[in-house]
Amino acid sequence: MTEHLETDVLILGSGIAGGIAALQLAESGIAVTVITRAKQPEESNTFYAQGGIIYKGKDDSPQLLAEDIKRAGAGHCNPEAVNLVSEIGPRLVDEILLQKLQIPFDRRGNDEFSFFTEGSHSTARILHSKDNTGEIIQQNLVRHLQNHPNITLLTGYTAVDLLTASHHSLNRLDVYKNHTCSGAYVFDQDKEYVLPIVARKTILATGGLGQIYLRSSNPSWARGDGLAMAYRAGARVINCEFIQFHPTTFHYKMAPHFLISESVRGAGAKLVDNNGNPFMNKYESDWEDLAPRDVVSRAIHEEMLNKDIPNVYLDFSSYIPASEIENKFPKIYQSCLNYGIDITKEPVPVVPGAHYFCGGVWVDHWGHSTIENLYAVGEVSCTGLHGANRLASASLLEGLVWGYLSAEHIKENLKNSPKPEPSNFPLWRDLGIEKPDPALISQDMSSIKNIMWNYVGLVRTSDRLARALRELRSLEFEVERFYRVSKLSDSLIGLRNAVRSGIIVASAAWANKKSMGCHYRLS
Numbered sequence: 001m002t003e004h005l006e007t008d009v010l011i012l013g014s015g016i017a018g019g020i021a022a023l024q025l026a027e028s029g030i031a032v033t034v035i036t037r038a039k040q041p042e043e044s045n046t047f048y049a050q051g052g053i054i055y056k057g058k059d060d061s062p063q064l065l066a067e068d069i070k071r072a073g074a075g076h077c078n079p080e081a082v083n084l085v086s087e088i089g090p091r092l093v094d095e096i097l098l099q100k101l102q103i104p105f106d107r108r109g110n111d112e113f114s115f116f117t118e119g120s121h122s123t124a125r126i127l128h129s130k131d132n133t134g135e136i137i138q139q140n141l142v143r144h145l146q147n148h149p150n151i152t153l154l155t156g157y158t159a160v161d162l163l164t165a166s167h168h169s170l171n172r173l174d175v176y177k178n179h180t181c182s183g184a185y186v187f188d189q190d191k192e193y194v195l196p197i198v199a200r201k202t203i204l205a206t207g208g209l210g211q212i213y214l215r216s217s218n219p220s221w222a223r224g225d226g227l228a229m230a231y232r233a234g235a236r237v238i239n240c241e242f243i244q245f246h247p248t249t250f251h252y253k254m255a256p257h258f259l260i261s262e263s264v265r266g267a268g269a270k271l272v273d274n275n276g277n278p279f280m281n282k283y284e285s286d287w288e289d290l291a292p293r294d295v296v297s298r299a300i301h302e303e304m305l306n307k308d309i310p311n312v313y314l315d316f317s318s319y320i321p322a323s324e325i326e327n328k329f330p331k332i333y334q335s336c337l338n339y340g341i342d343i344t345k346e347p348v349p350v351v352p353g354a355h356y357f358c359g360g361v362w363v364d365h366w367g368h369s370t371i372e373n374l375y376a377v378g379e380v381s382c383t384g385l386h387g388a389n390r391l392a393s394a395s396l397l398e399g400l401v402w403g404y405l406s407a408e409h410i411k412e413n414l415k416n417s418p419k420p421e422p423s424n425f426p427l428w429r430d431l432g433i434e435k436p437d438p439a440l441i442s443q444d445m446s447s448i449k450n451i452m453w454n455y456v457g458l459v460r461t462s463d464r465l466a467r468a469l470r471e472l473r474s475l476e477f478e479v480e481r482f483y484r485v486s487k488l489s490d491s492l493i494g495l496r497n498a499v500r501s502g503i504i505v506a507s508a509a510w511a512n513k514k515s516m517g518c519h520y521r522l523s
Helices: 016-026 062-072 079-100 133-147 172-176 225-233 293-307 322-328 330-337 395-416 438-455 462-485 490-511
Strands: 005-012 032-036 151-155 157-164 181-188 193-204 243-250 270-272 312-315 348-357 360-362 374-376
Touching: 005 016, 005 181, 005 395, 016 032, 016 133, 016 151, 016 395, 032 157, 032 193, 062 079, 079 395, 133 151, 133 395, 157 193, 157 225, 157 490, 193 225, 193 395, 225 360, 225 374, 225 490, 243 293, 270 293, 293 312, 293 348, 322 330, 374 395, 438 462, 438 490, 462 490
Parallel strands: 005 032, 005 193, 032 151, 193 374
Antiparallel strands: 157 181, 181 193, 243 348, 270 312, 312 348
């Protein structure tokens, strides 16, 4: 039987937020263990971020950036978080991404940065590396993580639940202490056993939950694992009704709904109907195709309903020269070409898809949650930066900032956090007898995706939300029974987390009767 693994800091997730935190801590001599459920550590939400990261453009200022963030957030942003990112975000891009990691962002012939403009930005300030910015950042970051002697990087491990004294300690007197996180139970996918990892500090960096929806730009593992675990452990979660739908995900028979970056509209591409006519001016006269994402997504949704069409189109070729398309958007070009669509000659079929979770685990400006010694960074957290809707290309910046800040806070406070006693936490007992039937898991996941898409999607009503909650709660009862009697697997853990995350989102949407940003209610 495997004993406990001990570490100073446990980080669940290897994207930009968790990776930056790990690197900052390790460079201070702190022992860090990073786990990821993916077999390759590059696989993360960060890897699939096409567009770019906010920096500082010409004639830009912290005040101008703050105004853009708050406007996109529909007046619901946390002013403290907005001011913090606006002031220190560009500096950290310079110090960490440009100088330390040496990310090769695109430049013009005169060696100046090539900036994109994206929706709701009042100036060009988006740094990018063609249309695979996240991939380049992630590859460079992982290389540094793998080479650092103070970092243990474990792949193919799925977090099952957070270790808390009040839930798990064998010392019953621990129930009287402050609610404290002491690590996590993690599932080794290859050896099929659960390893307790005991840590002085734990950072959740598990990404989002787009895959609880039928259509999403997110990778398959974005199913709300971190949100569900934190909720079960008793952490406060907020703003969970705010699911940002990206207006343009690729829509083609038997193809995944991969992202078509907003930067292509920043470069001039336009949304058109089935007859090739631009239509955004009917819905937003000022910003048109570069309106906030919730506005563009609902416009597409309405256009599809009014004309009874399965999708709209994104027209590159009528507005951008072919050579520029191939040079600036090589990944999108090749991905579409794989399905027989040449974007230099024909429009691309697109539909909105669940893209970014603006809510999550409540954290302060250091990334600390309401549970002692538990931090949350990146998309799983809610700093309040995004308010009711996220400004384009703000996600990588938020991950960078709070990855850095959480590490700074841990460095200052680790000496005051005694090591948890491993013997206080029991080894995992898997009471399941049979391996779970993959057909049942697949069917239940399909049910969750359809419920969320149809009832808790772009447009919400009281009747739809009430039905969603009834059906999800009934399904969760069955899933929990299934979970208790089956042997653990990554897909079963994910199913349990997905249904709980769906209930969290639907409950928040039900409670908020007012339309705000990407939460839109007809009744």
